[in-house]
Amino acid sequence: MAGRPRQDNGQVQGAAASLLNGLAVLEAFSVQKPVLGVTEIAQRVGLHKSTVSRILGGLTEAGYVQRDEETGRYRLGLGLIALSGPLLADLDVRRAAVPYLEQLTESTRETSAISVWNGHEAIVVEQVASPYQVKHTAAIGTRYNKFESSSVRVFLAELAPGLATELIESGRILRTAGDGLPVDHTAHLQDVARRAYAVNDGSTTGEEFGVSAPVRDYRGRVVGCITASAPRSRVHEHAAGDALVQAVQHAALEVSIRLGWSAAGRDTGRNQA
Template sequence: MNGEGAGPRSASVIVNVIDVLRCFTVEEPLQGVTEIAAQVGLHKSSVSRILATLEREGIVERDELSRKFRLGLGLIAIAGPLLANLDVRRVSLPMLRDLSAATEETVALVVWDGSEAVTVEQVPSTQNIKHTAPLGTRYASALNASVQVFLADMSEDRARELLAGAAAPPAGSGVGTDEVLTWLARTRERGFAVNYGDTYPEEVGLAAPVRDLRGETVAGVLLAAPRYRVDERRREELGRACAHTAAQISARLGAVPA
């Protein structure tokens, strides 16, 4: 009760968490509770509790096939070195800078963690009034262009599943699943997603898909701007510019041009 021993005990808990995280390596990215327990010398119930907490925070996530754990994108918000190891980020940065310079607006790169879009890179606008977000910012609602660009690449069944859960538009938005599915079809048709004041009246967001050599959407190029600077014609211009940059990045990743 007087606090004696609290320091060492707290430290031991932190050490245990770090030991668990260190079990995930490039050679063995998937780890089960039993495997981790054997490596760190903890009881399986202790390891299970640690993993459950880390999973809630997005630090680890489950592999759908094996049900084992792997590191999650939640680390991006707290671990800069993880960003440096994302190939798509390294490839994208020069082109994101070019797009920001050409449009004078904030440009970001987002990746998908299974239920949300996560910002992993950003080039802020040089203008005094701009829209920016910290690295690690997550977007869940389908009202966000950064979410739509990933949903548009999914099957309708999977998109509906997410729209009924994590990606559901906020209550009171007046936007239903069928309307979002119409947006997604439009996104596939023109090559970029649009949030024209849907999340915040004063903000415009445009996002285009970055594809890998398998043709899968692995990231999105997001452009954010104050709405007062973007009329409908400017919106289309910025959307096409965003799609062009996403296509350039995709080509660098080995994607076949559409």
Template sequence: MAVLRCFSPDRPVLGVVEIAEEIGLHKSSVSRMMSTLEAEDLVEQDPISKKYRLGLGLLSVTGSLLAHLDVRRAAVPVLTALSAETGETSSLMLWDGNASVTVEQVPSSHPVKHSSELGTRYSTVESSSVRIFLANMDEAERRAFLKRNSGAQMYGRLAAGDVDGTAANIGQTTADEIGVSAGVHDHRGNLIAAILISAPRYRVDDERVTHLRDACRAAAASLTQRLGGTPAV
């Protein structure tokens, strides 16, 4: 384990001598360990430089963890930080096949706030989190949803205003509320959740909407990283 922890994004390729110096063992001992790790596909050796990098065999070890990682647990510190930064309610939304569902929430500290019960479902295209999920569906699935919910024309108009991976609902569902959402991806790049910021409309002007978009996008990127994914550039 000490050998494997020597590798990092900043140091993806290492030689036996470098590893031996870092973990405090003789290079002959490290060389034997590297041979064992290579046999298990946990590291691979460059045939020219003879240095090592992490191997694809690690995916068989980490894949199960990444696939079953509790997104709610991972989201709590991200939502807490987001609410502290923006002063507004932040929520984690999951897709149940026909609606965006609130599964975790950190309410605003303001006396006047917008929040919802856990389990609240949103299924209209006016909802920002719904559009995040719709944008990542294949065309057939999206068309079927829009047909069921009679939202094709409205979706086209609203989606045109969704920018840089975020969607905004400026009073479309409730006149006195705004919502801003961004998508969360897993280690395979699949959309698995959305982060939603909800706020009273009276304290959010155009400049504030831009700030909430940026904050929501950054929070979604942070949660994506916590889940082993790579945020969209």
């Protein structure tokens, strides 16, 4: 029998039972049986037809199933793609980025990395270290929550302004008065979104120069961030800042294209998080 068995209300009750029964209904669908009627689903999950009908009504409103008006039968809805999208993107973006990080480090000879966003921190998930003896590196798993960080600002720039402000005012995103960045963070983040990159020129530490650019998936949503980090003295000595920005943006674009993003849809998903 396909689908998760219904829950024994003696063990699981209330909202938890309803949630698990809803999952059982979703799991009743399969590649072999992509379209099902209420009676079929009820038989598969061991629930009364009226209960299944009520669950399907809620799942339809949420977009997780679709009802054929002519037959009255159901199939899984596109809402499930959006639900699983963030997980799939986080898994895919690291694998997609690795060859481009290697190319970025080879061309710039500086450390490159890709980070993902957990809602209030940028987390490094892959890195290719600079071949120089003097370099900036961060261990995989390193978390950043300082506004001065270029990667953090790239992610914040994709949030609704109110949410970014809330994260800053709540202290989940740390900001210092002397970070060398504009006081008006909303206007600054709008500028970051418009330029599609952020620069950390000594704002976190006096000797660090970092450039970050967003990586987008097929929906146009930011699912990662490519960063190149270097000693600030080396960047300024060789006037390499602009070249580093261009190299990072190019790498981020290549990874985005590999994930299915099209430049034609560059505004899709922006500031909707």
